[in-house]
Amino acid sequence: MKLEGLDGTQTSTKTYLKHVDGLRALAVLPVVVYHAGLAVSVGPARTIQLMQGGFYGVDIFFVISGYLITGLLAKEFAQEGTISLLKFYERRLRRIGPCLVTVLTACTFWATIMLDPTRLEDYAKSLLSSLFSLSNYYWWSSMAEYEAEASQLKPLLHTWSLACEEQYYMLVPVIFLYTMRCWGSRGTAVIFTILGTLSFALAQYWTTHALLKAFYLLPSRFWEMATGGVLSLATDFGISKKTSHVRSATSYIGMTFITLSFLCLPFGEHHPGIFTLPAIAGACLLIGFCDYSSTPGKILCSPLMVSIGKVSYSLYLWHVPLFAFARIWIMLLAAGDKVLLICLSLVLSYGTYSFIETPFRNREQISTMTCLMYVLGTALLLMVWLGSILLQSSKGEGFAGPIESSSAIVMHNNKMMSQDDRNGLAWLNDTGLDWPKVETFERMPVTDNRNLFLADLPATLKPHSQRYGGGGMFSTSSTSFKALIVGDSFSMNLFNALYMHKELYTQDNIEFARYGCGPGAEEDKSTDGANKAREKIDALRFSVDDFQAANIVVFTWRWKNLYKFPQPLSAVCDLFQGLENKTIIVAGKRPEFFVQEDGEFDRVTNLYEKYLLSNNFSAAGMNRYFFEHADFFLEENALLQRAAENCSLHFLDWKSVVCDLLYKECLGTTPNGKPVYQPDGAHWSFGGFKAFGLRLYQLDWLSLRSLVPALP
Structure with a gap:
């Protein structure tokens, strides 16, 4: 032998x-x-x-x-x-x-x-x-x-x-x-x-x-x-x-x-x-x-x-x-x-x-x-x-396979989703539709699709979903770990990404809800804007059942004009005062992607188009191209991190989720060829929900699974 x-x-x-x-x-x-x-x-x-x-x-x-x-x-x-x-x-x-x-x-x-x-x-x-x-x-x-x-x-x-x-x-x-x-x-x-x-x-x-x-x-x-x-x-x-x-x-x-x-x-x-x-x-x-x-x-x-x-x-x-x-x-x-x-x-x-x-x-x-x-x-x-x-x-010719879901950058209509998934997702502001086929690069028509998810929500969820955007409410279970996502349309993105992989969190006994709170101080550099944001936070504290039930609260906004505040550090601390009895996470400003042409900033529309005009489609190549055209908002995130630390809050940086700094890549498309961003270069597409949601789980970015065993 x-x-x-x-x-x-x-x-x-x-x-x-x-x-x-x-x-x-x-x-x-x-x-x-x-x-x-x-x-x-x-x-x-x-x-x-x-x-x-x-x-x-x-x-x-x-x-x-x-x-x-x-x-x-x-x-x-x-x-x-x-x-x-x-x-x-x-x-x-x-x-x-x-x-x-x-x-x-x-x-x-x-x-x-x-x-x-x-x-x-x-x-x-x-x-x-x-x-x-x-x-x-x-x-x-x-x-x-x-x-x-x-x-x-x-x-x-x-x-x-x-x-x-x-x-x-x-x-x-x-x-x-x-x-x-x-x-x-x-x-x-x-x-x-x-x-x-x-x-x-x-x-x-x-x-x-x-x-x-x-x-x-x-x-x-x-x-x-x-x-x-x-x-x-x-x-x-x-x-x-x-x-x-x-x-x-x-x-x-x-x-x-x-x-x-x-x-x-x-x-x-x-x-x-x-x-x-x-x-x-x-x-x-x-x-x-x-x-x-x-x-x-x-x-x-x-x-x-x-x-x-x-x-x-x-x-x-x-x-x-x-x-x-x-x-x-x-x-x-x-x-x-x-x-x-x-x-x-x-x-x-x-x-x-x-x-x-x-x-x-x-x-x-x-x-x-x-x-x-x-x-x-x-x-x-x-x-x-x-x-x-x-x-x-x-020769630039394709070799098309028969599986539509794997073809290069295709439109994915939100009506293909199950009724249960559409019921659970937050209002999407067109994020339910992927980018059109690469041959056309036409903008999405503005139709009633932007309200599709609100219309399909069950009656029991409609009151909640009408609070600036929607999302699911917590169950009545007292044993599950509850995470509340709070913010503007970026919080919708986060909630939807988590929801797309809800079965993973369900097996970990974790559930999510979302509360719309914005725009406010993050969009308005005036004192009046800051006061309005403070009022919304107070309303969240005292009148929202989901907040009372939550074990952890995640605040995520686009933070569009934060660095223009007269006193941004104190403004952030004021925003979260009175929430000391909760575990509070402040998510930083997420990277956005665009190109500059003739003095004008054009978002993902031109970014996808410019890459494909000079390159055969490659997921890795497009991801490197996205890295080259990323704005990481380093000043804003440094400011937010200092503010969070001064207020004894947890701060999370988005860079590790959307980019790989070691290999100089940012996820712009899935390996299947699906775009992960909307035309504005900031909001995630339906494909982005799935891709980033899986990455959020794998990274345990919110540290939810490490926090669960500590619950009484």
């Missing part, structure tokens, strides 16, 4: 070590759970992500692959006195190629059906890089942040790790052959130790200076595979021939290191650097010193773990595109959806292992020429397909 690495690498240099197959299962399952985003409830309304460090499973795969590849090379050199590069790469082709092109073909079929033209073009580029084992460089050059929400919509993002391994396989046989001839096994181990140490030092440096480069590129990943290689050579020196007590202790230590990495080390800086060391050390201890009679050994050698380990390569290939296409299709996956997708991944994995991987690894069953023709023929067909996509893109 033989062992397999991430790519299906097999070796028979030593007696079959079934715990290594079990270790592969231990590595791949947390990766799958991590990519699924499964979470568990902690306390009455708090959730934490399962396996927040599940991505360390990939690092463990690197160690296993380095260990097994080095074992194969060492065995061949010991038997033949040399290494046949032709035979080595033929084995790699059999192990990697058939399963990979099979999965890529299935993904391409789904992509053609489901993706809009821009995302189809991006997919084609990622497919090309995957076929040539360069996807790690593609994703690095594309600045695709691994943790970003958008990365969950990339079907082939995970092929970066396969590219790293394949690049390692191109280098290592040559290095190994040269060092073995010159210095033997011990000298080779020393050379790989030196190279691995240099790689680790580079990785640690890059994690603090170029994190994406550290994550994706081989120079900063070489040390992980080299560690496995050194371990393989070292076991030949007898270092693993320890007493059962020592092996048992190291088994427990190794399992502890890996488990803590999966559960306690989230994605961030110093990976793949010092934070990766526990997972690497744990893998080495389990590979080299596992005691089969210990509990960790029994777990790894159990039939279930060994079985999953054998299909882990296929499982790794299948699960990411399944989750990506599912998220593209329905946007937000429930826990049940994720579990079903994991099960489907396992079914496909066992099928692929049985009908693709196993036959192609058997030379007696499938000849080398047949294997080569299958891999190259399939790859050629895929390249013809992607060539047609890229050619149409270069």
Whole structure:
């Protein structure tokens, strides 16, 4: 029997070590759970992500692959006195190629059906890089942040790790052959130790200076595979021939290191650097010193773990595109959806292992020429397909998919919403309609649609909704955590964004209501305007039931002329005096987007149009364009923050919600090509409600879930 690495690498240099197959299962399952985003409830309304460090499973795969590849090379050199590069790469082709092109073909079929033209073009580029084992460089050059929400919509993002391994396989046989001839096994181990140490030092440096480069590129990943290689050579020196007590202790230590990495080390800086060391050390201890009679050994050698380990390569290939296409299709996956997708991944994995991987690894069953023709023929067909996509893109032609909801920037009529959703949303002031199709860029006609939501509200909500804009009232439940959103039309935006994902907050026992309070001091720099705003706040305090019931009150306005107030700091404090018995959050001034032309400021109308006149549509490109034309209102927000701190109020800055300052992007369009802003460049569209609402939940921007357990 033989062992397999991430790519299906097999070796028979030593007696079959079934715990290594079990270790592969231990590595791949947390990766799958991590990519699924499964979470568990902690306390009455708090959730934490399962396996927040599940991505360390990939690092463990690197160690296993380095260990097994080095074992194969060492065995061949010991038997033949040399290494046949032709035979080595033929084995790699059999192990990697058939399963990979099979999965890529299935993904391409789904992509053609489901993706809009821009995302189809991006997919084609990622497919090309995957076929040539360069996807790690593609994703690095594309600045695709691994943790970003958008990365969950990339079907082939995970092929970066396969590219790293394949690049390692191109280098290592040559290095190994040269060092073995010159210095033997011990000298080779020393050379790989030196190279691995240099790689680790580079990785640690890059994690603090170029994190994406550290994550994706081989120079900063070489040390992980080299560690496995050194371990393989070292076991030949007898270092693993320890007493059962020592092996048992190291088994427990190794399992502890890996488990803590999966559960306690989230994605961030110093990976793949010092934070990766526990997972690497744990893998080495389990590979080299596992005691089969210990509990960790029994777990790894159990039939279930060994079985999953054998299909882990296929499982790794299948699960990411399944989750990506599912998220593209329905946007937000429930826990049940994720579990079903994991099960489907396992079914496909066992099928692929049985009908693709196993036959192609058997030379007696499938000849080398047949294997080569299958891999190259399939790859050629895929390249013809992607060539047609890229050619149409270069001509500015679309490749329209049949799914209207995924086509580039389409009108989304609010009548498509369910009656319940329309009843719950606050009055929208045309925000129920997305931006028109890019071909026309005509302004929305002013019709009765602006009053559609008020007209459809149930009678029980109409009195509440008539208070400057509307929204839902709290339930009579005394156990739920209640957050009241107060303000002008921007508070409508916030309320609607939260409401669009109400099922997430419902499971956390959180509910929202909105009270319209504006325009007032934020719109009028006069003393009279400030007094009117103060009157509205007083009315809120004394006569609004929702305020009395609320656990937290969030004030959000456009703050249009705040910096023009004669005494803005004191004006803000005066506005909120008397509210000390409530947890008060003051949201700052939200970034707005526009271009200046002929001395006139034109909002999103011209911003979308100008970008599309000179560029093919790209969600990432448009988001960078929005960043370049953003007004972050730094002075106003600094003033508001000082005022809030002086008044002992909580202040929140919108920048982290609508923009990514590190990557210099502001969300202007969803990955599906839907605009997230109204023509004024300030108010959110229906697509914006969904996109920003999900981001608000993921960031827990209002800290609601952290506040809930503190309630009596």
